[in-house]
Amino acid sequence: MSTNLYCTKNDCFKENKKLGSVEYLIVHSPAVYPVIIRAQSGAGGGWYKRWNKPGVEKLVHGFIDDTGVYNFAPFTMSCWHIGNGWGNAHCIGYELCELETAAEFDRVWDNAVAHYAALCKQFGLTADKVIGHYEAHKKGIASNHSDPEPYFRRFGKSMTDFRAAVQTRLSGQANDKPAPAVTKTYNPWAHGTVCNLTPGDTLNVRTKPDADAARASIWPELGAGNEVDVIEAYENGWVKINIQGTIAYVNATYLKITGQATAEPAGYTEWAGMASGLGGSRLNVRTGPGTGHGLLSACSKLGEGNMVSVIGESGGWYQVRISNPTIGTHIGWVSKNYIKEV
Structure with missing residues (x-):
């Protein structure tokens, strides 16, 4: 699943040159680490804000970070992403956001593998047609860049590993492994x-x-x-x-x-809720049902009107799922007094 964030103000997008046959799928990384920039957040307001304007002499088909896949241009468009006329006209390319931790990298990797496998299926390509920018340069169809290999090496991975993961997804092997004992x-x-x-x-x-x-x-x-x-x-x-x-x-x-659970928990019918009646304050999100539990580190407070999915309850507390493109999805507990059904 991906989100369209088309860079309509970008000069390449406005040129609207059509893509020819798709021969390769290019894997990029922007080489800005240790600066952390996601598709819609981080330094400069995120890559979308940075690239959706005139005077940016580059454009990829999208960015992939730990929150998802974001399309900056349609697959029908030739993008300025590998500095070569033939390559730009016959390749689709995405940038993999360079993040800090191994857990963040794992989510970027998972999102990218799934997306490139889907692209292979859509355009009738095999996994060997998925190549890094540096590999495209060796083939004479791209400018001289080293990405994404330095980013991958930081977490013990390589483009060979990436292609193998794409192939595993294409062949369905990831779902066919025998269950462990x-x-x-x-x-x-x-x-x-x-x-x-x-x-x-x-x-x-x-x-x-x-x-x-x-x-x-x-x-x-x-x-x-x-x-x-x-x-x-x-x-x-x-x-x-x-x-x-x-x-x-x-x-x-x-x-x-x-410990041990005393009984199998009952199912719960999920419903949409909204933070309400805060009177200018903010609603604490806790790790468990009660003030004795600490604040949820990833999303510690909600503001008036913030939406949640209510997925459970215990005493005077609701268990909620909070989803946001910037912070991802997190589970926490909030007081029932400040959540109303919508």
Whole structure:
């Protein structure tokens, strides 16, 4: 899934030169680290704000960061992204935002692998047609740049690894791995709390106990302090969890498992809520249902009118999912007194 943020004020976009046949899919990185810039946030207001104006002599088809895929131009358009007339006319290219932590990189990687695999399917290409900017230069169809290899090397990856991941996604192998052996079954279920995350990071929630599996659609990630019920542990270091009736999987490294759940939690019908009646104040978002729990580090407060998805409740508290293109998706708890149904 991607979001269109077309750079209509960009000179390349206004030129509107048509793309020819698609021969290669180019992987870029902007080489600005340690400056952190996402598609819509960061230094300068994000890449969209930086590039959606006249006088910017470059344009890619989009940017990919840890929050998603953002299209800056349609696939029908020839973009100025590899400094070569033939290459620009026959290649689609995306920039992978250079972020700080391994968890952020993993989300960029996951989003990019899925998107490039989808592009391969759309244009009838094989994974070997996915190449880095530096590889395009070696083929004589691009300017002399080293990206994205320096970015990938910082996290122990390479373009060879990226192509292999795309091929795995294309062949469906990521979904065909045998399930790892169960090492422990919690009966009744144990209690788990998300921990050991770098400040600001979130924990990916997968559809299978494997890092290559797709992220869960309802609960794609959890924040520090979020609580779940733990059902099983596996020999590969993953655990099966229950989140308000949804079964999913996380890496046990980031979960403190304590106690036992007294009963299987009941399902909950999700509904839309809005922060209201704050009287100029802001609403605390906590890691659990009560003032004894700390503030959620990734999203500690809500303002009047902010929207949430209410996904559970306990006593005088609602469990809410907060989604924002800038901060991503996070789960926390807020007082019932300040949330109204919309």
